[in-house]
Amino acid sequence: MSKPKVGIFGLTGCAGDQLQILNCEDELVRLAQRLDIVDWVMVRSDNDHTCRLDIAFVEGVVATERDLETLKEVRARARTLVALGTCAVWGGLPAMHNEISRETLEREVYHTQLHFLDTVEALPPTHFVPFEVKLPGCPMERHEFLRAVNALLVGTEPELPLFPVCWECKAREHLCRVVHFGEVCCGAMTRGGCGARCPSHGVACSGCRGPVEEPNYDANVTMFADRGISWVEIARKMSHFSAPVWMTQGLEQEVRREPKR
């Protein structure tokens, strides 16, 4: 098999998933041997911005008109499109407060409205174009990236864990952050694969890998509320990565009706 032509692209974001590729130090040279990386602005200065691509990797959110143009161009060029990281798959932190208008955010941050600013509501690339593979994580896990590349090279479907972080945490016998410490832990709602990294450091899961399939938000909210955690706090912590805006907004509306404790 000839080397597949590969492009790696970052939309608006922290570049953490591209950095995770570079963080595969032991495999990087072999990766460069097996993939023909022709378009990667972060790493190369002489790039081919127009050729057809066998595989394109995209990280970050669409937060500007320009991002959307780039995304559509990349989709048109690529046979297989892979979303890297929670921003690309779910929207991540930049999409956390899409209910606040861009004008308000602009005033908050720049203290004035800037007519030249290219800014749109932050949404995941998966909202605009179809993706063949989606790798969540903030940042994505290196081993999941390498496994996905391997699968694409041999022509099979990359497999991702379907179980939640909670399952990995139990398997490692960590003390439960909810039961023992009374914290809002998003592990039961969040897709596994990180090895329950945060609970293993004595920290509750913030849900950075995005929701597991069919998360039971209501049961989780009840579980936290039963331990005396206020609905405001529950909504705030779930809104980072785990729950869609409609869920946490619904919670906030409930909060207004909630009698003072």
Add this chain to the structure above:
Amino acid sequence: MSPSGRNIVIPHLGRVEGHGGIFVKVVGGTVHEVNMDIFEGSRYYEALLKGKHFLEVQGIITRVCAICSANHTVAALTALEDALSVRQSERIHTLRGLLLLGATIESHALHVFALALPDFLGFDSVIAMAAKYPDEVAFALRLKQLGNRVQELVGGRAVHPINTLVGGFGKLPGHRDVRAIRDELASALPPLLGFVELAASLDVPEWAAQPTVFVALRPYEEAFRFRGVSICTSRGEEFPLAAYRDVIREFTVEHSHAKHSALVSGETYMVGSMARLKLWGHLLKGRARESFERLFPRGVVDNILLNNWAQLVELVHSVEHGIEVCDELLGMPECAREMVPYEVRAGRGVGAIEVPRGTLFHEYEIDDEGLVVSANVVTPTAQNLANTERDLRAATEHLLADHASIDDGQLRLNLEMVARAYDPCISCSVHVTRLAAGEA
């Protein structure tokens, strides 16, 4: 090709983190316009922090930037602890120092070897460079990985640390792991010094030379350190950290989603490795001092291309000092978790640290329930942008004066080298910073 009436356009600057371009307009041999275009999208992190609990700040603000995630973490925790009057224990202070050294090793190794060095050796990327310099590239990757391993050990993850908390750490590293990292740092030092020799053998062109004002923090002790107690300039001025908004004037420019900065005098300035060496290089010790003298025999001269070598000196320092810090940690009794107790109360705090690209400021105000009222982050790349444009202008003028027939391709490459020497982190610069009230 006519040397007059031409536009030099670099639509998308390669080998930097984030999205930016360069536009230079030359008419009749003089430079009319220089823009470093920053078109990275805005994510409004400071506005998103409003109303969050202070314990959630670190997990959010670290995501401004991946390469700088440990640095943003430490700056945020320092600012929040300042607001809450938390006194760090010796162990926590030392461990955070080790985290910063790991972040510096990773970031500098990536920039010096993978992003900047290809320019000096004539390659378009480190991938191409690996064919001719396999051993060098292999060592560079090993060093970068070592920086990541330090961050994983202390921060729990190489990108976006999770183990770092207000008042302490979730889990403290055991002595066995610290000893292993110490040994790896020790074995990385000799080959790293080989790179100092390689760098010393390379010519650094003069066309980027231009007088510059440098700014860096005064170290908290009489040694070369990445944490400081006041803001110092190369003109001998000194200001308290809390006055940073008065020292640094931020303003918006039309071609950039990131704000620009200047001193109150209106002068642009440079923060970063070269600024630190200019102000505090005399405090370096051991092999780092020897490397400094080898690469800067006449002291720090004002040529931004030398910032690459300044980072190399800091790499030697970070590895060498990292060994000492590990030894300090090994001298402390082993324990699983350490948290300094504190009470939640209203307050305002500033955290300033020296990070790979320069001085980073974080400021938070929290109310008596611990919710964030306001947040402000000033990043080194945003501070350097105005000075980058100034250097791009000078470089273009020098190049045109010396070689009237220079072609666009060569000019573009040389201008890219100037921009890359600053090691710009564009994600950081467009997070984006907040203007002081009334300044708009």
